[in-house]
Amino acid sequence: MKKKVALFIVLAILLTQMPIIGQYFSIINTLIHETGHALIAIITGGEVQSVSLFSNTEGATLTSYRYWIGGFLTSIAGYVFSSLLAYLFMVLIFKRKSGYVLSILLGILIVSLIFWVRNPFGLFWVITITSGFLWVLLKGSKPALDNMALFLTSLLLVESVTSSLEIMYLGFVSPNNAGDATNLADVTFIIPALIWGTFFFVQSLFFARLGLKRYF
Structure with missing residues (x-):
């Protein structure tokens, strides 16, 4: 199992560096990230107007909140949710419960399609990835x-780390354009974007270390 996990992580790293197809599969992390924002907004009494997914792997969640x-929690939730879910999926796969991984991912896809995603590319991506997902589940x-669950988990794990690295870099070199780190700097006033990044x-x-140490 250790060699198999290592192989899938290497494949995920290589795939995410490829143009077009790499970006297409990397959006799984974008969806999880934006789902984290949406869920926390709802839990804290806010509302979710829409979720947008873009071909360059960026995303945006339009929310409103009362307090x-x-x-604050909605802004912080995206990266943390992606990392936490990657860890949870690694644990489930280690316990040979890949079905739970696939069920959670399918649930997120369906909920996003019905309630949140509205931009054209986002709809195209969710519909095509859900169709492929369902085909593999049925056939x-x-x-x-098991391999699909490990593949998607490896993608999520890799992207949760690399996207966080990118936002940290932006926090240092372009703090006014560092996405969630910039939002948190605005919300907290005294903590700069580079700290949040x-x-x-x-x-x-x-979380990546917690998930991988079961295998290595």
Whole structure:
């Protein structure tokens, strides 16, 4: 199992560096990231107007919230949710419960399609990835399903770390254009974007290590 996990992570790293197809599959992390924002907005009493997914792997969640704490938690949720879910999926696969991984991902896809995603590319991506997902679920053998769960988990794990690294870098070189780190700097007033970017990267490494240490 150790060699198989290492192989899938290497494949995920190589795939995400490829043009077009790499970006297409990397959007799985974008969807999870934006789902984190949406869920926390709802939990804290806010509303989700829409979720947008873009071909360059960027995303945006338009939310409203009543209280300061809701805005703070919603802003912080994206990267943390991706890292936490990657860790959870690694644990489930280690316990040979890949079905739970696939069920959670399918649930997120369906909920996003019905309630949140509205931009044209986002709809195209969710519909095509869900169609492929359902085809494998219906036609695939148990080993094929296990491999798909590990493949998608590896993608999420890799992207949760690399996207956090990118936002940390932006926090240092372009703090006014560092996405969630910039939003948090605006919300907290005294904590700059570079600190939030560093926090996102450190927590991604923490959860990645927790997930991988079961295998290595």
